[in-house]
Amino acid sequence: MSEIGNRIQAFVKLGEFLSLFSQNTNENISNFNNSDDFISGFKHQIKLAEENNGWFTNENLDFAFHQWSVALKENNLKKWLSNYNLNTVNPKTVAVIMAGNIPMVGFHDFICVLITGHSIIVKLSSNDKYLLPYLAKYLEYIEPSFKGKIKFTEEKLEKYDAVIATGSDNTSRYFEYYFKNKPSIIRKNRNSVAVLSGEETKEQLELLGEDIFRYYGLGCRNVSKIFVPLNYNFDNFFDAIYKFNNIINEKKYTNNYDYNKAVYLMSLFNVLENGFLMLKEDQNYASPIATVFYEYYTDAESLKNKFNTEKDKIQCIVSNGFDEEEIKFGQTQKPELWDYADGVDTIRFLLEV
Missing domain, CATH: 3.40.309.10 (Aldehyde Dehydrogenase; Chain A, domain 2)
Structure with a gap:
């Protein structure tokens, strides 16, 4: 299997793993016998996330895990990536500054960077600091080629080639100034x-x-x-x-x-x-x-x-019949992998870094 194929399969397995923590799944936990330690470990991280952020209720975490387990189905990943030529990527290091308003809100950027073959430095919000580092460990466990490509830091960002940063209108002005000499996606309030x-x-x-x-x-x-x-x-x-x-x-x-x-x-x-x-x-x-x-x-x-x-x-x-790009009622928090924040194609950006 190609390197790209291996990365896709790793995220498929990660989706299956996430499905274990959703009440809306029929996934058989016996399929994960070799991951028993990871299962109990992630349950502990979920508990820490709930204790750290009162908005991260069990119901909302369950919903987030289920939506990502659905999104990371193999057919979705292949459909999403079929529009790009990932063989042209010149691997770089991409810094990603994540928000913490909802559970795993920066997960899509995380996937985009890694699945295109780049390395990632993640600066997490203090409001959501437990879930993603643990999932990264599991990702490295199921696909060893990710080892050395994922770094989390609380320090000043160093040695990176491009930036994806999400924040408020106020922080975006800082981001735009600070990262003015780097290729970047800077997201503001919407x-x-x-x-x-x-x-x-x-x-x-x-x-x-x-x-x-x-x-x-x-x-x-x-x-x-x-x-x-x-x-x-x-x-x-x-x-x-x-x-x-x-x-x-x-x-x-x-x-x-x-x-x-x-x-x-x-x-x-x-x-x-x-x-x-x-x-x-x-x-x-x-x-x-x-x-x-x-x-x-x-x-x-x-x-x-x-x-x-x-x-x-x-x-x-x-709406219902108002706009060509409208979203149906009840679907806003169920985006597809190809539904990019702010309408900016993250994969295209990463292919051109």
């Missing part, structure tokens, strides 16, 4: 939106709840703002998302809900709310936790022009 027509079914609005509440809305692919037609009736929306009401029992979420509600009340803002989510009319895209902004629109073309003008602020558009 948010996702949903466009409603008023004709959505209850099922579609329930699925929109998944786009809003998964990972507590902390991801750039989470819907943080909805656009609705004039005179939109929010009753159907609130009725459909009521199934997510248990989220208010999560202490960190509740604290944010109570705090933001108090701020809105003191500021005399007109807010719609149902006891676990607030809707606030606002021109901005990035809404606080437990809040979704909304804005009225008059016609689809004007809204499309607005999105085109402000496309650097938008990660995903969720």
Whole structure:
């Protein structure tokens, strides 16, 4: 088997390993007898991740592991990579600075660098520092050619040829200055939106709840703002998302809900709310936790022009028949391997480094 084939098979096995930690799997644990120590070890890392970050609940970790186990199926990997000629890669060292807002949020960059044949230096967020180093050890165990190609550091980055960095609008300015002499992908704040027509079914609005509440809305692919037609009736929306009401029992979420509600009340803002989510009319895209902004629109073309003008602020558009590149309700946190953050083709960048 070729080197590329070996790398693909290694990530297939990694996906199978991750499936063991999801309740949505039928994977037979007996197939992993030689990895018993890794299984118990990763369970310990999961426990540490939960203790370190209150947003990393068992449910959300389970969801992340399941989604990656699905993405790393052999047919998905081959379909993804079939668009590229990986034989032309001149191996370099790529530094990757990862965010920590949702579990394993930098995992896609990690895969991209290694599967193209490069070496990687990873600078992790303190909010998500346990899972990936352990998975890297397992990857080296099943595919020894990765040994020496994966490094994690908390120190100043040194001896690298290119950079992929994810952060806020503020940190991106620092990244752009600091890495100005290196080939780079610098990611800033983005948010996702949903466009409603008023004709959505209850099922579609329930699925929109998944786009809003998964990972507590902390991801750039989470819907943080909805656009609705004039005179939109929010009753159907609130009725459909009521199934997510248990989220208010999560202490960190509740604290944010109570705090933001108090701020809105003191500021005399007109807010719609149902006891676990607030809707606030606002021109901005990035809404606080437990809040979704909304804005009225008059016609689809004007809204499309607005999105085109402000496309650097938008990660995903969720709708039904509004946009050619729209994402279906309930699918924002289920991206394919070829769904690149900010629309920047990471593999193409790595092939040209």
